[in-house]
Amino acid sequence: MAGRKVLIIYAHQEPKSLNGSLKNVAVEELGKQGCSVTVSDLYAMQFEPRATRNDIVGCLHNSEEFNYGVEAREAYKRGDLSDDLIEEQKKVQEADLLIFQFPLYWFSMPAIMKGWMDRVLVEGFAHKFPDCYSSGLLKNKLALFSFTTGGSKEMYTKGGISGDIRYILWPMQHGIMHYCGVKVLAPHICFAPEYVSEENRKEMLLVWAQRLKTLWKEEPINCSPEWYFK
């Protein structure tokens, strides 16, 4: 929708990959709608995934014993987080919608994207107990997990060898986004792009573009255990 701001957090090493193409489709389609789109291209940025003392500028709150969560929270209050984190937080703050675009790595996101979650969603910025879940600090924002797999759709069913794909979404959608108050749109999944025809892949990109056209009319999922495990 014209005027809406979208942040795409994108984790693929190769621009020519299907993930790269899916990201491009989103940039193009949302751009056409008049949205302003920002991309955090994590590998290109060489984004740091490790949560360390380097994230805190200047002195520590407790230099006797390093507690990452406490130090990040205190540094956020003081405006003393490292520049890369301040930058990402600004992008998140401005965004109406976060799209996470990645290949599934070990039933989850690649480590570089997990590091984005670990480091950017600092206490005080994204949540502040008991301001979590429905009162998380990023409420009024939307998130959408868009990913590709190696496994087939059949493998990721309730009776399949890898279980329902929704089981995998629980930590990411509920544990991270919902915890921060973000409402979650239905995930977008391209199964096994490496093992289908060129034609099928083109179709996958079309389906994504198609969905994006009416994305702003979608209702968030009901992000509770029933959605995942019913």
Add this chain to the structure above:
Amino acid sequence: MAGRKVLIIYAHQEPKSLNGSLKNVAVEELGKQGCSVTVSDLYAMQFEPRATRNDIVGCLHNSEEFNYGVEAREAYKRGDLSDDLIEEQKKVQEADLLIFQFPLYWFSMPAIMKGWMDRVLVEGFAHKFPDCYSSGLLKNKLALFSFTTGGSKEMYTKGGISGDIRYILWPMQHGIMHYCGVKVLAPHICFAPEYVSEENRKEMLLVWAQRLKTLWKEEPINCSPEWYFK
């Protein structure tokens, strides 16, 4: 048990943390039993979590389009993975038991440990479709996830706000370890150590030491959907 080899993959920034103490208890207790114990102290090693072209020494299999999974598999065959990966794979190969010791970050492991999974468990080394799950290449090994939380035990129950703690274990235990053929021992969880008394924490360390004394007699869990979602 005397003679058994244990690899502890440990992810905490602070040696004085409860995770640090839990790791030390395991080193000590297993050492007393005559096990040989190796620790991969990921932050101290500044372990690289990002899956990139740097993991492949020399020329690429396909330099037109970088596919990490394919390149890592081919490099493994040729003996051309980067030294840090070869080193970790040697430790895994020799181990009878892998213990993962970490604080829960966003319903999962910290990014630095996720990177260990992404980069070390290469196709051809840890799995090779259809050699996965019960015929994964690391069969005859055991794994144990030992972690601490911020949330309380009550939050992590079926009716609790964060859902059953077992939901979180599905990607890690089933999606990673079981996929590679590794049998999984019951997880070891210390809930909310920051919010209990010093005395309670000492008790937590004792309980862990106690469990380790009879660990080799334990049966693996039945790592199927029933265990997680029943």
